[in-house]
Amino acid sequence: MNGTDVRTAEQATAASPSPTTVAFADLASRRRTESLAGLVLLGAAALAAIPALAIVGLLIVRGAPALSLEFLFGMPLHGMTAGGIFPAIVGTLWLVGVSLAFAVPVGVLAGIYLSEYAGEGRVARIVDLAIVNLAAVPSIVHALFGLGAFVLFMRLGTSILAGGLTLGVMTLPVIITSTKAALQSVPHSFRLASWNLGVSRWQTIRHIVLPNALPGILTGIILQVSRAAGETAPILFTGAAFYLPILPDDVRMQSMALSMHVYALVTQIPDVPLEMKYGSALVLVGTVVLLNSFATVLRYYLRRNRKW
Amino acid sequence: MVNGTVIPLEVRDLNAWYGTRQVLKNVSLAVRPNEILGVIGPAGGGKTTMLTCLNRTLELAGGRSEGIVRIEGESVDKVDPNELRRRVAMVLPLPVGLPMSIYDNVAFAPRMVGVTNRRELDEIVERCLTQAALWDEVKDRLDQLGTRLSGGQQQRLTLARALSTEPEVLCLDEFSIAIDPVTTMRIEAVLVELKKQISIVLVTNLLQQARRIADRTAFMLLGSVIEEAPTEELFEFPKDKRTHDYVNGKFG
Ligand SMILES: Nc1ncnc2c1ncn2[C@@H]1O[C@H](COP(=O)(O)OP(=O)(O)O)[C@@H](O)[C@H]1O
Ligand SMILES: [Mg+2]
Numbered sequence: 001m002n003g004t005d006v007r008t009a010e011q012a013t014a015a016s017p018s019p020t021t022v023a024f025a026d027l028a029s030r031r032r033t034e035s036l037a038g039l040v041l042l043g044a045a046a047l048a049a050i051p052a053l054a055i056v057g058l059l060i061v062r063g064a065p066a067l068s069l070e071f072l073f074g075m076p077l078h079g080m081t082a083g084g085i086f087p088a089i090v091g092t093l094w095l096v097g098v099s100l101a102f103a104v105p106v107g108v109l110a111g112i113y114l115s116e117y118a119g120e121g122r123v124a125r126i127v128d129l130a131i132v133n134l135a136a137v138p139s140i141v142h143a144l145f146g147l148g149a150f151v152l153f154m155r156l157g158t159s160i161l162a163g164g165l166t167l168g169v170m171t172l173p174v175i176i177t178s179t180k181a182a183l184q185s186v187p188h189s190f191r192l193a194s195w196n197l198g199v200s201r202w203q204t205i206r207h208i209v210l211p212n213a214l215p216g217i218l219t220g221i222i223l224q225v226s227r228a229a230g231e232t233a234p235i236l237f238t239g240a241a242f243y244l245p246i247l248p249d250d251v252r253m254q255s256m257a258l259s260m261h262v263y264a265l266v267t268q269i270p271d272v273p274l275e276m277k278y279g280s281a282l283v284l285v286g287t288v289v290l291l292n293s294f295a296t297v298l299r300y301y302l303r304r305n306r307k308w
Numbered sequence: 309m310v311n312g313t314v315i316p317l318e319v320r321d322l323n324a325w326y327g328t329r330q331v332l333k334n335v336s337l338a339v340r341p342n343e344i345l346g347v348i349g350p351a352g353g354g355k356t357t358m359l360t361c362l363n364r365t366l367e368l369a370g371g372r373s374e375g376i377v378r379i380e381g382e383s384v385d386k387v388d389p390n391e392l393r394r395r396v397a398m399v400l401p402l403p404v405g406l407p408m409s410i411y412d413n414v415a416f417a418p419r420m421v422g423v424t425n426r427r428e429l430d431e432i433v434e435r436c437l438t439q440a441a442l443w444d445e446v447k448d449r450l451d452q453l454g455t456r457l458s459g460g461q462q463q464r465l466t467l468a469r470a471l472s473t474e475p476e477v478l479c480l481d482e483f484s485i486a487i488d489p490v491t492t493m494r495i496e497a498v499l500v501e502l503k504k505q506i507s508i509v510l511v512t513n514l515l516q517q518a519r520r521i522a523d524r525t526a527f528m529l530l531g532s533v534i535e536e537a538p539t540e541e542l543f544e545f546p547k548d549k550r551t552h553d554y555v556n557g558k559f560g
Contacts, residue, residue: 193404193466195368197417198393198473207420212407307407308455 066279098164111179163239178220346522460491
């Protein structure tokens with residue numbers, strides 16, 4: 001019995017093995033291919049997961065001993081070679097907060113416009129293309145833009161405001177595209193049904209489209225929060241201070257930031273205990289992983305409650 | 309004017325285009341008070357497009373029209389499109405339960421025009437679901453999702469929703485295309501009951517459906533109304549050969 005034999009239907013019926021046996025043989029070989037493909041894919045997935053797990057594992061092993069309440073909630077001491085990282089944590093929250101305050105309203109409204117109002121015209125396509133390209137701009141270029149636009153031109157100086165806005169600009173394109181994608185995943189038939197009831201375009205968006213797109217929009221935002229928290233380059237010249245052991249209370253101030261702090265500890269200061277470097281990196285990565293996991297759980301939970 | 313009463317809906321010399329392609333050519337029709345006007349004809353003949361001119365949703369589908377459409381004597385261009393869509397209700401071919409509870413589905417349109425009183429909404433919901441022959445099946449589970457009902461139930465929900473704006477004219481576009489024969493018959497009975505209060509335009513792909521419940525029937529072909537007559541007359545003694553061929557199933 002030869003599974004690779006190519007036969008026409010006539011030959012197959014004429015030859016001794018019945019068509020059923022041929023079909024079964026095909027099925028067996030198809031199963032083999034199937035399990036082989038499964039193995040290869042599993043291998044690829046494992047290969048992708050190993051570095052991630054290795055990094056997290058290393059950080060935990062080396063950094064966990066540094067973690068303590070004093071480390072998390074204390075001020076840095078002795079030129080950052082001792083003490084805690086609290087101002088950096090608070091600074092990151094400020095920066096992310098400012099970036100959200102800018103990028104969420106602008107991004108969501110722009111996403112709504114592009115999905116619900118812009119149509120398919122040439123202008124819409126050009127705007128789409130611009131946004132996709134903007135999303136691919138390296139973060140150091142955003143940094144230079146932020147320096148030029150916010151720090152110098154708008155005279156905001158190196159400040160939380162300028163740094164946050166720079167992060168906001170960086171996250172904006174993805175917030176726009178994920179909002180748009182979430183809105184477009186709501187079936188068009190719902191809009192049509194609503195319009196046909198004499199419900200206005202905006203009311204339809206507000207009461208039908210947005211509530212059902214919210215899970216997707218939220219997930220997109222959370223993923224950008226974790227990105228904003230993790231990036232160093234955009235805040236390098238726009239908002240982050242190298243060493244400023246006070247808690248900021250105004251967006252016009254500079255502040256420390258976790259990502260910047262890790263960068264400083266690792267490359268700029270001699271005599272920092274190794275576990276402090278790893279500990280700071282662990283807090284940073286922990287924050288990002290936590291936010292991403294939250295996004296994943298949220299998405300799972302909201303998917304399960306999908307209304308159609 | 310017919311017999312001194314205002315014509316609920318009147319179409320005169322209506323032309324429509326998608327882009328540069330003309331899909332309606334000088335269509336004229338009138339829906340009289342308390343009648344069901346059937347519209348039959350092969351697919352692509354412009355039946356759906358004609359309906360979208362009645363409540364001005366053609367614009368939303370990227371089309372454009374010229375000509376006269378009057379609701380109770382008033383040009384629809386002078387009516388706010390959203391108000392018009394409440395007066396000329398539309399049931400689409402595929403049932404669509406909105407992603408909200410059964411109750412909210414029916415209360416949705418009234419709420420959007422500002423009805424907030426719970427008693428008033430309760431009344432609307434019960435009236436519309438009863439009219440659509442769905443009340444008995446769902447009265448104990450009004451808070452269940454409308455999207456989880458069966459196809460036939462969702463189409464009746466769609467009908468109940470269409471009635472929630474108290475329309476003067478009800479349009480149905482091949483409503484039975486995706487539902488079972490039993491539900492189809494139930495909705496047909498509902499329509500016969502409804503026409504005592506309002507006028508109905510019934511676009512249908514089922515010749516027998518037009519024959520069963522339409523008072524008059526129009527035959528549309530390639531964007532034109534070929535013939536319009538009392539239903540029995542159109543089926544038994546068509547004046548046009550093309551109508552004759554279509555109603556006798558001889559259409560290629
Ligand atoms: N949104 C649209 N854009 C472009 N052409 C359309 C659109 N809708 C319908 N048409 C075309 O218009 C013609 C009439 O279609 P339609 O009104 O749907 O006919 P029917 O309902 O009788 O099947 C068809 O040739 C169809 O391809
Ligand atoms: Mg149609």
